[in-house]
Amino acid sequence: MAKKTRRGHLKAMDGQFEIELTINGREAKWRVGASESLMNALRRQGFKSVKNGCDNGDCGSCTVLLDGKPAASCMLFAAQAHGRALTTVEGLGTPNDPHTIQRAYAESGGVQCGFCTPGMVLVTKALLDENPRPDEAQVRRALDGNLCRCTGYVKQVQAVLDAAERLRREKK
Numbered sequence: 001m002a003k004k005t006r007r008g009h010l011k012a013m014d015g016q017f018e019i020e021l022t023i024n025g026r027e028a029k030w031r032v033g034a035s036e037s038l039m040n041a042l043r044r045q046g047f048k049s050v051k052n053g054c055d056n057g058d059c060g061s062c063t064v065l066l067d068g069k070p071a072a073s074c075m076l077f078a079a080q081a082h083g084r085a086l087t088t089v090e091g092l093g094t095p096n097d098p099h100t101i102q103r104a105y106a107e108s109g110g111v112q113c114g115f116c117t118p119g120m121v122l123v124t125k126a127l128l129d130e131n132p133r134p135d136e137a138q139v140r141r142a143l144d145g146n147l148c149r150c151t152g153y154v155k156q157v158q159a160v161l162d163a164a165e166r167l168r169r170e171k172k
């Protein structure tokens, strides 16, 4: 059976799909289970920044950017990534060369245990790509779906506002 997508046909073989996607700017071809979640497929492929907090769409720790928009990867089938562009924090920066947003989180104290951080950083990236000058209420709304058990959110809101300012300065 083959289902047409904008990238071509989704091939099904032995209860699996072969999907083609772009992950952090690189083309990839993966075999995924027919009912496998995108979160599990990403972790199986080594993208361990994608965390399983609730497996139920409630916590935001499995957030990825799907064509630039935040999405809970636990609530998607891996096959739904066929023909799409995904971003995880592995695609933003490295420990030696962090993205400006990652630097702002680390330096503002917005990272404690770090479990929620990849999802928060990606939500921040999507927000600042769309709105480089958010106010505090807009930041709080953007982070609304991402739960944190450690920080009380104040530091993360500050991190987003700091990141916005740093990115604006870098663009000058």
Ligand code: FES
Residues within 6 Å of the ligand: 051, 052, 053, 054, 055, 056, 057, 058, 059, 060, 061, 062, 063, 072, 073, 074, 075
């Ligand atoms: S693990 Fe996906 S929203 Fe919690």
Ligand code: FES
Residues within 6 Å of the ligand: 110, 111, 112, 113, 114, 115, 116, 117, 147, 148, 149, 150, 151
């Ligand atoms: S820093 Fe620990 S859950 Fe957010």
